[in-house]
Amino acid sequence: MSSQAKFKKDKEIIAEYETQVKEIRTQLVEQFKCLEQQSESRLQLLQDLQEFFRRKAEIELEYSRNLEKLAERFSSKIRSSREHHQFKKDQHLLSPVNCWYLVLTQTRRESRDHATLNDIFMNNVIVRLSQISEDVIRLFKKSKEIGLQMHEELLKVTNELYTVMKTYHMYHAESISAESKLKEAEKQEEKQFNKAGDISVNLLRHEDRPQRRSSVKKIEKMKEKRQAKYSENKLKCTKARNDYLLNLAATNAAVSKYYIHDVSDLIDCCDLGFHASLARTFRTYLSAEYNLETSRHEGLDIIENAVDNLDARSDKHTVMDMCNQVFCPPLKFDYQPHMGDEVCQVSAQQPVQTELLMRYHQLQSRLATLKIENEEVRKTLDATMQTLQDMLTVEDFDVSDAFQHSRSTESIKSAASETYMSKINIAKRRANQQETEMFYFTKFKEYLNGSNLITKLQAKHDLLKQTLGE
Numbered sequence: 001m002s003s004q005a006k007f008k009k010d011k012e013i014i015a016e017y018e019t020q021v022k023e024i025r026t027q028l029v030e031q032f033k034c035l036e037q038q039s040e041s042r043l044q045l046l047q048d049l050q051e052f053f054r055r056k057a058e059i060e061l062e063y064s065r066n067l068e069k070l071a072e073r074f075s076s077k078i079r080s081s082r083e084h085h086q087f088k089k090d091q092h093l094l095s096p097v098n099c100w101y102l103v104l105t106q107t108r109r110e111s112r113d114h115a116t117l118n119d120i121f122m123n124n125v126i127v128r129l130s131q132i133s134e135d136v137i138r139l140f141k142k143s144k145e146i147g148l149q150m151h152e153e154l155l156k157v158t159n160e161l162y163t164v165m166k167t168y169h170m171y172h173a174e175s176i177s178a179e180s181k182l183k184e185a186e187k188q189e190e191k192q193f194n195k196a197g198d199i200s201v202n203l204l205r206h207e208d209r210p211q212r213r214s215s216v217k218k219i220e221k222m223k224e225k226r227q228a229k230y231s232e233n234k235l236k237c238t239k240a241r242n243d244y245l246l247n248l249a250a251t252n253a254a255v256s257k258y259y260i261h262d263v264s265d266l267i268d269c270c271d272l273g274f275h276a277s278l279a280r281t282f283r284t285y286l287s288a289e290y291n292l293e294t295s296r297h298e299g300l301d302i303i304e305n306a307v308d309n310l311d312a313r314s315d316k317h318t319v320m321d322m323c324n325q326v327f328c329p330p331l332k333f334d335y336q337p338h339m340g341d342e343v344c345q346v347s348a349q350q351p352v353q354t355e356l357l358m359r360y361h362q363l364q365s366r367l368a369t370l371k372i373e374n375e376e377v378r379k380t381l382d383a384t385m386q387t388l389q390d391m392l393t394v395e396d397f398d399v400s401d402a403f404q405h406s407r408s409t410e411s412i413k414s415a416a417s418e419t420y421m422s423k424i425n426i427a428k429r430r431a432n433q434q435e436t437e438m439f440y441f442t443k444f445k446e447y448l449n450g451s452n453l454i455t456k457l458q459a460k461h462d463l464l465k466q467t468l469g470e
Helices: 002-005 011-079 081-088 095-198 206-271 272-292 293-306 314-324 353-392 412-420 425-470
Strands: none
Touching: 011 095, 011 206, 095 206, 095 272, 095 425, 206 272, 206 314, 206 425, 272 314, 272 353, 353 425
């Protein structure tokens, strides 16, 4: 009873392990739900923005037409008046009438400006928002694919840990059983020798001596057999324990890396270009509004300040802070000794020392190669990210040229549309962007796989280095 109270049973250890893995699984599922909700929230935001600017464009167009009708109504009246004919004759005009003419001129100018604003909203801002919505869906889908692979890898590591833990428990149980049988044989041998000491050899009948020697040899043979079995089982247990401890270190390292680094990188993939593209869209809107009416700067400065504060990193931290329980790293897997096993470190004593030393040097060589390869992938990844950032932060949101007035009667729609959103340029930029994105995700996936492998191997390497005293 004392042994059962002191040591955890196999079922208890397995139950605790399965509970911990279940909690991680739940976290992984909730992470995707959180990211999916974030994506849906962005899509709803973009949909609302598109509807808002569509309605605003309609209002601007209606306002422009009303201004034009208003100006034309009084201009036609002036053209038929005596003052107008007199003005055309000698080009002289009284100051009140001149002010009145300027008011009508300004009204026509405002009409053209609001028509330009309608065109910018319909053929620039709304188009950008629609493209961003497509990007959000596409990037979330790609990020989810990589995330699922990362989750599978993480669960695969925990399953491997479960297997080696079970193997260690099995061999340790066999070692305990063999040790018990060996002790039983030693007791029988000791008992046999005690009997031999109590009875004088001279008192034994001549015919009993061979039987006595045969019994002693039989016990010695049984002891040797059990000693060999115990040594064999103890060696198996030591190797199994070493594998368990190494896999435990690798698993904890992989889990820690995922929660501390990979999740953050995955959110970056979901956010790829979102904030920059949205900033460009808002800056297009701001440029139009600022050029339309300078007196509105005070109110628009508030919006500009919000646009200036569009920050992918800050938003990412906010999401993670809001969902802290989902994104915080779980507790590390603890070593679970079996049935009172007091050894809690990798054993480097013979006969496993040579094997561990060879394994350590193999890991050292493999890590050196992998780190060089992964560093090259990282450099390519950084260069690709810089290319993407250059694409996504191009300053193409200034629409001030659309508000340059002249006496020309060119089509406003043609001027605005051709100036800002050429279909050929859009198609070319979109193709280049998506091609670069595909290359980035390929390299990101390659970098993740390499860094994951390095993390696990490094954990084993460091533990072996500490054990061997290298």
